[in-house]
Amino acid sequence: MSVDKINKKSLCLIDIDPELETRLQGVVNVQPENMLTLQSYGPEISHPYGDIMRSIIIAVYQENVEEIFVVGIKDKETDPVDLESLLYSESKGMKDKVERLDYLFQNCRPEFSGGKVIDWLEGKKNITESIEKSVEIIRNHPFIPSYVKVRGLIINNRSGEFSIIDGVTREPLLKS
Incomplete structure (x- = not known):
């Protein structure tokens, strides 16, 4: 292991999983004090000028981050949330709000990239x-x-395999 690799600061955008951060330290080959993590429900950036992206930009300049990993879990076992029934069952007022936002998503505001509010809340499947x-x-x-x-980095919980997504090329990183 080279000195450069040890001292390089890395930022990992990860899903909310208490064990993931510890497992990543060995995979990205970074000492714990040089690894920053941002946790989010789903490691997805839905807008290039949103809060997650703002945190990434500040970390790059404030903490001298040289490497960023967007980390996802391939076979994450979570209970699905039925957002539609959750939003629509609360009150008629909420249904009206969702319908108005759907209109904006589809017709008015350039920062809303089409689709519906539910699609935005759920993220990509x-x-x-x-x-x-x-x-x-x-x-x-x-x-x-x-x-x-x-x-990008995808973790397969069942097999323990980690795969890097680097644009078009995908290559296995290691097997635990």
């Missing part, structure tokens, strides 16, 4: 597509310097 999109948003963001490496 395909973890690989979600990570690829997030990596692309970070990599192509005007505030992210070109020297910062941005990669």
Whole structure:
């Protein structure tokens, strides 16, 4: 292991999973004090100028981050949330709000990229597509310097295999 690799600061955008951060330290080959994590429900950047992206940009400049990983869990076992029934069952007022926001998503505001409110809340169902999109948003963001490496990482909980998503190429990283 080279000295450069040990001292390099890395940022990992991860799903909310208490064990994931510890497992990642060995995979990304970074000492714990040099690894920053941002936790989110689903490691997805839905907007290039949203709060998650803002935190990533500040970390790059404030903490001298040189490498960013967007980490997803391929076979995450969670109870599905029925957002539609949750939103619509609360009150008629909530239904009206959702309908108004749906109109905005589809017709008015450029920052709403089509679809419906439910689609935005649920995020992408395909973890690989979600990570690829997030990596692309970070990599192509005007505030992210070109020297910062941005990669996706998918963890398969069943097999213990880790795969890197780097644009079009995907290669297995290691098996635990």
